[in-house]
Amino acid sequence: MLQPVNPSGNPVARTFASLCANLVMTATVLIATVMTATGPADAAPESEFSVGAGIHDITGPVADVMMMGYVDLKQTTRGIHTRLNSRAFVIEHAPTGKRAVMVTIDQLSVPDAVKTTVLEKLRSRFGDLYSVENTLMSATHTHSGPGGFSHYVLYDVFSAKGFSEQNFKAIVDGIYASIVKAHQNLTPAVIFFAEGQLDQANISRSADAYLLNPTSERSQHNHNVDKTMTLLKFTATNGTPIGILNWFAVHAVSMKKTNRLISSDNKGWASLLFEKALGRDYRQPDGFVAAFANSNAGDVSPSSGGAHTDVNGDWVCALKDNFKCTESIARKQYQRAVELYRQANETLSGGLDFRHKFVDMSQVLVRSEFANSPDGLDQRTCFAGIGLSMLAGTKDGWGIGREKQTCSDPSLLGGVLCSFRSCHGEKPVVLATGLKTPYPWTPQILPLQIMRLGSLAIIAVPAEFTTMSGRRLRNTVQSILAKMGVRHAVIAGYSNSYAGYVATREEYQMQNYEGASTHFGEWTLAAYQQEFAGLAQAMSEQADSDSGPNPLDSREMREIRTPLIQKLDRLPRNASFGGILTQAKPAYVAGETVAVDFWAGHPNNDLMHQRSYLEVQKVEGNQWISVAMDWDIETQFIWTPRTLGAGKATVQWSIPLGQAPGNYRIVHRGVARPNLRDRIPYQGVSRTFQVR
């Protein structure tokens, strides 16, 4: 029988326990540091900005929906390890009244329809305050979230077995709510900047393709992946910590496709660590927000520490366990962020600005200065097409076939697939998504955006740039903006839409997964550089930028869905919703895992946003107080369907080391649908057990 969770068994409990013990110490140190570094006495430097932060739940269908990322039909959701969140910052430049919104969501990508729908909701409440131009939405790229929230056929039908209205709504409503909170929390604040190296947290998964980049270019860098973490620290002028937003390039694939629990992966886990350390209570509308965003992670795996593989042959970290690998990369990012948070003393100043334009990436005439081609001529991008080697997947999750299938390979059935050779070069096109009618199967009119916060340029790209692609684009933008004092540039990956990968032209020739997933041909990166140069130029001249062609509203194509047939929750005789199937033991010691099974309604009946399917409670006096919820790392909510009728919900709590001794109990809450008419909220409570 398939055991959907915790493939390693008990060791997770120890990891969580040690983590929590460390956390208490770190929290104390952090809070102490915050108090001394930015306490009221020495705080309140003059600030030109106001900043507000907000966080809200975006967790989608908890059961039965295919996870988005690995394209594995068997990997459907079966519960929650950590909830998915949207983390928003609203930044206002006081002297000009200009605003920017920066959102990071725990999901694979941000489809354009998600952003469009959120903006419509914002417009009905705030008028023109938040727009496509000043709102940046990025995804962390976790592969352990439910899919079906894009309307494009490749990302809907092929990656998620169809569109899920419930998921789309969960994501849109959650992002909207996070921005509203950030808006309401706006307060005068200082923005500190820090940058530093983070080692042993990422590794190239396409090192051979990277080697095709010119030696002169590679010799300027010590590594074949970027190791820099770029961090913003927001502190109110009265000394109150508001939040952090940082970027570090690493794929959020520490959880492999053997995982069935919704998880925000290494990025979201790092966020939870930081937020908890600063006392965040997720039930409150305000409090500290720590967003760990992604960057040019196209060819960057989290499986550092040597070559290890799981049962599917996919790369895992040396710890060879989903939870431990995720924790390990999360903690490295978290700890580096803590250090940068303490060190950050450069304040950003010099205004806030943004430029945005839509570009039809399928027909860009790339001028020779950007193409830098052997023949010295202008070049053209072409319609979106998927290369044969994309089917192969990557070391982080293999698919079918193999990488490196090029049009020069005599063993390839060439002919048909390479009929577009003049346009797609070495890429044998297995799926011409851009030529599909009535709508393309992947977007071609894409949003390009630059935000400037003082001396930092944030370059928002709707794709997965490889390491060297990101470096080239940063150089392009920074060299233009340098004259207006921009000293730092960062790639905000997975932003505002999603259209595959961007490999350099040299990497593209090898047709690894990243090259095969570079949609618009070998001049794709050069086209991005050229168009971003235009945006940067407009910004540097204080000129308006052309807004570009109207993008397709992908919501028009919402005809492809897989109807999710959800069974009614029928109980066997003598059973009740919330009734106990497996009871807790009478007593535990810290480090052990409590597990209780309940009769349960289908979790998709109510996604319990900002609430919880579970609660660990402790007796204090004559009251039960809350100790842990389903968003906490030490808990798991596991759904097990039954062939007939109602299913089983398992609540697990890995008792952290140092947990106070006392009397505890486990509560499970849900909503049952025993017939088509009724939706019945229910609750189940375990026996009281002792933690010694």
Ligand SMILES: [Zn+2]
């Ligand atoms: Zn990816």
